[in-house]
Amino acid sequence: RINRERLWRDLMELKEIGGYDDEATGLRGVRRLALTDEDARARRLVVSWMRQAGLKVRVDRIGNVYGERAGEEPGLPCMLMGSHIDTVATGGAFDGTLGVLGGIEVIRTLNEAGVRTRRPIEIGFFTEEEGVRFGTDMLGSAVTAGRLTLEYAHNLTDAGGATVKDELVRIGFDGDAPEIRPVPHAYIECHIEQGPILATAGVDIGIVTGVQSISWQRLTLRGEAAHAGTTPIESRADAGLAAAEVIVEIRRMCDSGEYGQLRGTVGDLRLLPGQTNVIPSEATLTVDLRNPDDTLMTAAEKHLAEHVDALSDRHRVTAAWERMARTAVIPFHEGIQDVIAETADALGLPYVRAMSGAGHDAQEIAAICPAAMVFVAGENGGISHTPREYSSPSACGNGIDVLANAILRLAGE
Amino acid sequence: RINRERLWRDLMELKEIGGYDDEATGLRGVRRLALTDEDARARRLVVSWMRQAGLKVRVDRIGNVYGERAGEEPGLPCMLMGSHIDTVATGGAFDGTLGVLGGIEVIRTLNEAGVRTRRPIEIGFFTEEEGVRFGTDMLGSAVTAGRLTLEYAHNLTDAGGATVKDELVRIGFDGDAPEIRPVPHAYIECHIEQGPILATAGVDIGIVTGVQSISWQRLTLRGEAAHAGTTPIESRADAGLAAAEVIVEIRRMCDSGEYGQLRGTVGDLRLLPGQTNVIPSEATLTVDLRNPDDTLMTAAEKHLAEHVDALSDRHRVTAAWERMARTAVIPFHEGIQDVIAETADALGLPYVRAMSGAGHDAQEIAAICPAAMVFVAGENGGISHTPREYSSPSACGNGIDVLANAILRLAGE
Ligand SMILES: NC(=O)NCCC(=O)O
């Protein structure tokens, strides 16, 4: 079993890199967007912890970082653990970091117990998992898995125009290890659930059956600026109103049940010129759709596109869609799920099986080797992407105990 | 008759102070927000033109600028002309400036013709007419008319926290003339219509019967940030969705006819934290309502407040309203309207009478003396608050000819 106090101390220490006082909640949150100065400081701290645990560290060309513990039989594919350490702008201490710091804690525990494994064990943390800075989530792991090219990823820009490549160079994490890594034996990621399923079931542990489909698009509606007081209602081309109707329709689609378990969110919306007495000439919004069913996801995207066409005509605005990210439903490896289940059973920890609502690096790595995930329950209904995100020391400890024992077993295969 | 070429040259010269290339329209626009460096440069240029025309210039404590031409009988209340030279961030060359530069052109014409008048004639330009920087429109004229106190106006802040007082001092227009000025004999403002009524009627000239009621409020909706992928639809507190429903309801209110000729606009909306995969925790929007009927305006505000209460409950968000500006319907002086009508008749210029959709300094000055306005038609349906705003040299010339002759007559009374 791992050292829970040590794990907790590390989680709390890392939390302060990018830590800020959140006005909305009155809580201490974390703002550590990928490849920012905060991310760089966090990366250096985590690398130092990896080295202290005896790991050999390498950085690849998309900035993914791996720490390796040698196995007894050199040349065998490794057992890989991992996750990410970047956060959203209003994040908590657990999203991603639990899997990375938990992985280091697993290594320390093996070291202290003098346990050697047949296979090497590696920990990876992947670049821009959140996708909020450069617009594409699971970016580093998607490049490693070959779903996105290195060139595509390098050229993505943030809101200020900085590219991924420039930022990698700037923070000193433009590594030279090939982004297409040696194929692992298997991959397990421990992550907080970020949702209510485990809490509702009253268990600390979830075995993740897969990840639902994710669709991210940016929609720009262009109308015409005009005076708010003098312009007749019927002659307006109000881009803000059109955007509002899009938001309302997305919610209607979710409520209707026509698209199954569809979840839709408009997280960002900007109006130009953005003045009290000027009708908006331009509205740019992000559209985040999730669906556990690929067919229903495609149908939802199609309906929304048609609906936007119709309302654009009605409001005399033009609509331009930009694809940010799109993944299909990804099922996890049943054999690895079963190993995790048997481990939890052996530890006497009850669990449920559940599909993930959030995207995870594991869904990318699943394309190159057997992969699965351990979920850890969160409090407050599992709320995440807010400083209210919280998983207890015992829930975190239980999750990493499961991780440790599953890794130990698979590294011995 | 005034010198149309000279007036046009001045309009085009002033346009370049704050001139910018507008991406949305591909046109040259004007961005000269009140009390910015651009406004300061424009003020200095206009003051120099006033002085060249022989006017004695004074600046009052809210930054309103007056230029005075002596009358034959000292001590008589003056005939006042005026308007404003600040613009919105996506403005054109005519909104406000026509009345100010036209007024200077009237003075030059009188000077050249060697005409003296019984009463003094003054031109005024008023601070922050647009209201887009500090949130309250007709600010300078409202202080002069006693509707708002100097202290209230001085303490208003822009989005960056700068106060009106600080900015007045910074740009050197914190004058010492009393803000409550000597009562004029009468006030006439020439302004572009900024709407389609004159163009539809096929005339260059409008005689303004009054200004409709204006209501500006800022609404802040607060919900809870949470993960877009994992948070069930039914447990969300999505401030962005609530804001979208407010926008859609405002449009429904306008379309329904329940509130007469209500016009409603949400020109600005900001979401926090503004990230693709985070449900918005906060939405702040401006609500601009206009109504030619005071009773229906009050009913519209009441309905909207109740509707927002209901939808806030439904979405588990809180709603906080902040009053930015509010004016009742202001009728203009019928005697002055008739003088303008007789002047237009004498010049052979057809006109229509119409209520103003936009707010104007004249509606404030109307509280202290008889006041009315001359409207000048615009092209492209009279569109304004966009670089597409355009009134032809002949329409502008006709409007200022009417102004000149009406002023001449009233200054002789
Ligand atoms: N786990 C997590 O928050 N991933 C970010 C990608 C997503 O929005 O699902």
Ligand SMILES: NC(=O)NCCC(=O)O
């Ligand atoms: N004329 C004009 O644009 N005034 C600004 C105040 C308003 O929004 O009506």
